[in-house]
Amino acid sequence: MxxxxxxxxxxxxxxxxxxxxxxxxxxxxxxxxxxxxxxxxxxxxxxxxxxxxxxxxxxxxxxxxxxPRHRPSTTAPGALLKGQVPLRTFADWDQASPGFFEMDLVAHCGWSAAGEFLYTLCLVDVATGWVVCAGLRNKREDTVLAALERLRDDLPFPMLGLDSDNVRQYDRAQTPYRRVLASRILSTARIDELAAEYVALxxxxxxxxxxxxxxxxxxxxxxxxxxxxxxxxxxxxxxxxxxxxxxxx
Structure with a gap:
């Protein structure tokens, strides 16, 4: 159709x-x-x-x-920091409250990972689906950290948690705009501002x-x-x- x-x-x-x-x-x-x-x-x-x-x-x-069935992957598992980073338990992660983000790094390599290419760091809020992104020239630690700090400062609500893995569990899909409105954490002025942007898109x-x-x-x-x-x-x-x-x- x-x-x-x-x-x-x-x-x-x-x-x-x-x-x-x-x-x-x-x-x-x-x-x-x-x-x-x-x-x-x-x-x-x-x-x-x-x-x-x-x-x-x-x-x-x-x-x-x-x-095409598969795209190239540019991410390899790293075991060096697994024993050094404190792990959160399920009870520490509140998926109903805005502020807990999943993180992923997207390689803009097309259908081949050969040569040099750009990356996009994407953060998705679990509760609302709010997405913020930053373009990166490489995957170096200082580059990613600086981008994370910029994205955090641009959020309309505080970042409370950050996770680099996703679980295989789905709820009913909604736009980030609808999820943020449903969260009731925004001021009336901020809601009016987002509504105006939404209608204009x-x-x-x-x-x-x-x-x-x-x-x-x-x-x-x-x-x-x-x-x-x-x-x-x-x-x-x-x-x-x-x-x-x-x-x-």
Whole structure:
């Protein structure tokens, strides 16, 4: 189905468990911005918004099978610090209160880990899904620590804990915006400020801006030659979400 595939592409091809809960809100935002595909009738929009995770995965399976199965990993386990860093127990980690973060380092190496490339340090608040990121030139300790301190200072709430591993457990997916509002930790002024930013965002234009920035980065990296071979092999993608806008209703 074209509309579901467009939403999947717009959200960077996430799985059905994550995509299905977002569909009603995402479709509402696309309709508000008149950015729905031209073929999306009111009936189709309603049908897609009610899809279950299993149905989403079943419909998208033919498209998902066309994607590469594995990306290169640039992270190796380190045992040196395991005996030196104090471990927290389950009781110390409050997943219901904002401030406890999971951390990951993403390598922007494309489909090959050869040569030099940039990294992004990503922190995700467990309770709200709030995400903050910082670009890194390398994985050195001082570089990562400095980025962590910058990200911590930019948070709208205090950082209470930091974890570099995720558990294989899922709750119902929500946007960070919705989770932060539900946490009731923000002032009225801060809620109004976030609401204004939320209404002003256009998901399709945001996706285009991100891809334009990525294209610029690839173009600038191309002259590096052998160290940037990955830029000549970008991941397969589709422009199915780029359509002539049409009103709904």
């Amino acid at each position: 074209e509309l579901l595939r467009a939403c999947w592409e717009l959200t960077d091809q996430i799985c059905g468990k994550r995509l299905a809960p977002f569909l009603p809100e995402l479709l509402e935002r696309l309709a508000a911005r008149r950015s729905l595909p031209a073929s999306a009738s009111v009936a189709v929009v309603q049908r897609v918004s009610r899809m279950s995770p299993a149905t989403v995965d079943r419909v998208l399976r033919p498209y998902r099978l066309r994607l 256009d998901p399709v234009q945001l996706k285009r801006d991100i891809e334009a920035a990525q294209a610029t980065l690839r173009a600038r990296a191309a002259p590096l030659g052998a160290r940037a071979r990955w830029v000549t092999q970008p991941a397969p993608r589709s422009d199915s979400y780029v359509r002539q806008p049409c009103p709904v209703g």
